[in-house]
Amino acid sequence: MSTDNDLRRRVGLQDKDATGSQNEKSNKDKKSASSSGGVGVVDVLRILGGLFLLNCLLSYFITNDSVLWGYRPWFVRPAAVMRYLQGPVSLTDAELLAYDGSDPNKPIYLALNGTIYDVTAGRRVYGPGGSYNVFAGKDAARGFITGCFAEDSTPDLRGAEWTYVSVDVPGFEEKEVTPEQKKLREQELRNARKKVKDTIEGWSKMFRGAGGKDYFEVGTVKREPDWLEKTPKRGLCAQAQKNRPKPKTAGKDAGAAYRPGA
Ligand code: HEM
Numbered sequence: 556m557s558t559d560n561d562l563r564r565r566v567g568l569q570d571k572d573a574t575g576s577q578n579e580k581s582n583k584d585k586k587s588a589s590s591s592g593g594v595g596v597v598d599v600l601r602i603l604g605g606l607f608l609l610n611c612l613l614s615y616f617i618t619n620d621s622v623l624w625g626y627r628p629w630f631v632r633p634a635a636v637m638r639y640l641q642g643p644v645s646l647t648d649a650e651l652l653a654y655d656g657s658d659p660n661k662p663i664y665l666a667l668n669g670t671i672y673d674v675t676a677g678r679r680v681y682g683p684g685g686s687y688n689v690f691a692g693k694d695a696a697r698g699f700i701t702g703c704f705a706e707d708s709t710p711d712l713r714g715a716e717w718t719y720v721s722v723d724v725p726g727f728e729e730k731e732v733t734p735e736q737k738k739l740r741e742q743e744l745r746n747a748r749k750k751v752k753d754t755i756e757g758w759s760k761m762f763r764g765a766g767g768k769d770y771f772e773v774g775t776v777k778r779e780p781d782w783l784e785k786t787p788k789r790g791l792c793a794q795a796q797k798n799r800p801k802p803k804t805a806g807k808d809a810g811a812a813y814r815p816g817a
Contacts, residue, residue, distance in 0.1 A: 625767040632764070634662075634673065635771040644671060644774035648694065651776060655692025656682035662773075665762065666694035668710060668755050669776050672762035676769030694776055699758055700751055703792035710776075711786050712755075716747035718795040723802040 611622040618625055629635040638644075646654075646664075651671065654664035662675040663682060674681050674691070681691040689695070689704045697707040700715040707715075717726070720743045725732050732740070762770045779785070791799075 621767070627764065627767060627769070629764060629771050632769060632771065634675070634769075635764070638673065638771065638773050645777050646671065646774065647777045651694070652692045656685070656688065663691050664773065665690050665692070666696075666710070666776050667699065667759055667762060668696045668712070669694065669778070670759065670762075670772060671774045671776060672759075672770050673773045674762065674770045696755060700754060701792050701795035702798070703794050706792050707789075709786070709789075711783065711789065712751060713783070713788055714791060715795075716744060716751045717791045718799065719747040719750045720744060720799060721802050722799045 614624045615622045621627060629639070644664075648666075651664060651666060654661055656663040656678060662673050663678060664671050665674045665681060666672070677685075677687075679685055680687045682688060685691075687704075689708065690698070693708055694710040695704065695708040696710045697712055697715050698704045698709075700712065701707045701718050720740075724740050724743045725736050760766065761768060763772050764770050
């Protein structure tokens with residue numbers, strides 16, 4: 556009996572030894588796989604990190620300025636970070652005037668459609684004597700559409716869409732308008748309003764620094780809720796009127812077909 560038990564115990568031990576050595580072997584196999592040819596998560600991260608670093612170096616050597624191919628998010632720009640920590644500004648149109656660049660100790664602000672941007676980095680352009688100093692210290696959204704910079708130094712965009720409406724489209728002041736003309740006008744105005752929106756958004760993007768410029772958003776213009784109703788409506792400035800698109804049909808007045816008596 557005792558010999559049988561002894562034998563069984565011994566065989567059990569041998570089994571355990573065999574399983575243990577198998578585990579060890581598979582562990583060793585795993586280790587050798589990862590050290591010779593197998594790619595682990597850490598290796599992938601190392602490779603990606605290396606590629607990113609290489610990309611940054613390449614970008615810096617080529618652009619001579621940026622490690623992200625010209626993309627400079629606000630949080631890598633000290634002035635923008637400072638402004639962020641101080642919180643957004645809220646200024647009235649009158650207060651905004653103090654930031655037109657005439658005081659070299661103040662930043663240069665420009666507003667567009669109620670949002671204020673810091674354009675100090677463009678002092679050459681927006682500062683005194685700069686080609687676009689007319690936009691500094693104010694919200695001249697309308698001028699951005701019509702191109703009448705001095706005359707349209709106002710955020711009032713009402714009617715500015717006519718800048719993009721073909722000259723053959725009759726205005727609302729015209730008395731005799733056919734249903735076809737009305738339809739054409741509605742269609743053109745719809746497209747023109749979209750163009751105004753897109754144009755303002757395009758400039759806003761630049762002032763937010765999206766195009767690589769060192770500008771950034773700083774706050775909003777404080778206005779009475781009914782400021783627009785209180786502002787007298789204005790017509791399209793002469794220059795924008797003159798530059799309105801010609802009829803799409805080359806050399807022909809496309810609207811003539813619709814105009815009564817034409
Ligand atoms: C609605 C019409 C226009 C608007 C709203 C407008 C607006 C602007 C603005 C805001 C800038 C400064 C961009 C920046 O911060 O870097 C600029 C730059 C410039 N614009 Fe215009 N622009 C208009 C039409 C024109 C036209 C028709 C010309 C040419 C005949 C022109 C020539 C220039 C030039 C040369 C610059 C570069 C200025 C510089 O860096 O010194 N712009 N424009």
